[in-house]
Amino acid sequence: MKTIVYLLIGTFFGIIMYKSEAASWFRIYEMFEFGSFHMYGIIGSALVLGVIGIQIIKRFNIKAINGNEMNLKPKNKSIARYAIGGTLFGLGWALAGACPGPMYVLAGAGYWSILIVIAGALLGTFIYGIIKHNLPH
Numbered sequence: 001m002k003t004i005v006y007l008l009i010g011t012f013f014g015i016i017m018y019k020s021e022a023a024s025w026f027r028i029y030e031m032f033e034f035g036s037f038h039m040y041g042i043i044g045s046a047l048v049l050g051v052i053g054i055q056i057i058k059r060f061n062i063k064a065i066n067g068n069e070m071n072l073k074p075k076n077k078s079i080a081r082y083a084i085g086g087t088l089f090g091l092g093w094a095l096a097g098a099c100p101g102p103m104y105v106l107a108g109a110g111y112w113s114i115l116i117v118i119a120g121a122l123l124g125t126f127i128y129g130i131i132k133h134n135l136p137h
Contacts, residue, residue, distance in 0.1 A: 002065055014105045023102035023109070032094055081135070092121070 021027045022042050031039035056062065057070060064070055093099045096117040098106055103121065106114040 005065065013101070014108055017102055017105045018109055023098065023105040025097035028093070028097050028102075092124075096120075 017023045020042055022039065027036070027039055030036045054072065058072060062070070089099070096103070096114075098114065098117065100121060103114055103118050107118065
């Protein structure tokens with residue numbers, strides 16, 4: 001049953017991403033050139049909704065679908081960690097024209113060349129998992 005719920009939520013999210021043009025390479029390019037407010041509006045709306053959602057989860061002590069407590073404790077702060085990670089993420093986003101969510105939306109929409117980007121993202125995640133204990137905290 002949980003798998004069906006996740007599949008329905010993911011499908012709904014993918015449709016919203018596609019219809020709002022958040023998965024459009026041209027919209028992302030336009031954003032990086034500061035040519036349009038479209039993507040900033042989508043990202044800003046997601047940020048506001050995320051903050052509201054987290055506050056609701058904390059205030060009402062909402063549990064995950066599987067009944068476990070949600071771990072919403074702050075992570076260790078490190079400028080190097082966020083500067084390096086943010087730079088790599090931004091470069092990948094700018095070069096590929098898609099961040100992780102839209103990559104799968106683009107694959108679902110039939111843009112098969114995005115599979116190369118997905119393979120690179122999975123490889124990068126795998127490498128991070130291997131070396132993360134050696135990185136500065």
